[in-house]
Amino acid sequence: MPVIDINTDTENLTMTVTAEFAAPIERVWHAYSDPRQLERFWGPPGWPATFHTWDHTIGGRADYSMTGPRGESSRAYWEFLTINEPHGFTVLDGFSDDQGKPNADMPAMRMEFAFEPTGDGTRMVTSSHFDSLEALQQVVDMGVIEGTRAAMSQIDAVLHDLREYAQGKGTRVEYLDDTHVSITRLVDGPRDLVWRAYTEPELIKQWMLGPDGWEMTECEVALKAGERYRNSWAPVGDTEGEPFGFEGETLLVDAPRRAVQLERMQGTDGPDILNDMNLYEEDGATLVTVLMEFPDKDTRDMILATGMADGMESSYQRLEQAVLTV
Known part of the structure; x- marks a missing residue:
């Protein structure tokens, strides 16, 4: 299981995910910067992601949806704020409507992805920053902690030759x-x-x-x-x-x-x-x-x-x- 810790901090309004991968940092970076590979693990089992647009530049945007087994769909977007290959990137992550416009009724967060090499692979720390305790709690109540663990369990098949x-x-x-x-x-x-x-x-x-x-x-x-x-x-x-x-x-x-x-x-x-x-x-x-x-x-x-x-x-x-x- 790549995820070794998920911590929510209600005082600083953050959620931090720590994971370790048995792959070099360049390979992990590639998995997170190629939408076709990202699709294989970004959504949890039963809710695979599909990236419809991908502009991997500062100020660019990626639009994606996750589709459930009965045809249910949830749409979201990333807006790329920083990119520092292969050490990390930062996005504004939010929900969107069917036309791709931000959904003001749902929480948005700033997500920082940081990759660093270890002796036998790569450690990733993802920090999500929320505007309010209510927004943090809303995401937790939606099952993001369980969903993150389940989604990340799929990444080993992506990081290695099939x-x-x-x-x-x-x-x-x-x-x-x-x-x-x-x-x-x-x-x-x-x-x-x-x-x-x-x-x-x-x-x-x-x-x-x-x-x-x-x-x-x-x-x-x-x-x-x-x-x-x-x-x-x-x-x-x-x-x-x-x-x-x-x-x-x-x-x-x-x-x-x-x-x-x-x-x-x-x-x-x-x-x-x-x-x-x-x-x-x-x-x-x-x-x-x-x-x-x-x-x-x-x-x-x-x-x-x-x-x-x-x-x-x-x-x-x-x-x-x-x-x-x-």
Whole structure:
């Protein structure tokens, strides 16, 4: 976890975040000065950021939004006040409306990013300065402390070469909290083809099979928000098990980057599981990240105990073959 401390000072009206990275200062600077890399960790899991404008000059402005799994959107901006490559920069950070104009009803703050080399990496100290105690408290009440920790947990994958970070490590499951799990798998193929493998029935049937001995008997895709989908599986030959399936609703589609769906077991009234799938490509390989949201800890533990991750790994191995042969 890169974040080692978050401190709020109600007397001086500041919030200070201290983090340490196993990467040189120039690499950390690049992650914070390239909007495409910044997008990968500035928003917390489930609320990825998209930078719509980026003028990285003193007096310049960056406009961005964060989009939730059900299509909710929050817009904000940075105005660059100082830039001192690679040691830091200062911005005025505030919320904006749908037209990009500052939202006077929401707090704004001056944020100072300071980077310094350490013996084995880089330390970052971010100091946010508020105009009033009410503004500081409003941001805290919005969950910025928890959101910052969750967002920064994603930066390790950004600071390292993607293949170095994930190749050969299989399907990895990370418990984020009692109701959220992040599942990652590097697929050796470009994002456009991985997206096709996730959205075209003839390809889905080639790889989304779980362990050996199962076949997909039904595959109805939903490629627009509000549409419903349905997938079914059955054992083949001497394989033990009963046919089963999942059905649900697509909540958000941002092709070929992101798809969010609600899922439940066929023939039941729930519970619904939210699957937020994101694809990121680097050097011809695609990192698949699935954020799963469960209604409670018991449901999380019950589903993961079924061997879901092992089944996903078997499927991802087939996916690589399906992608490479498209």
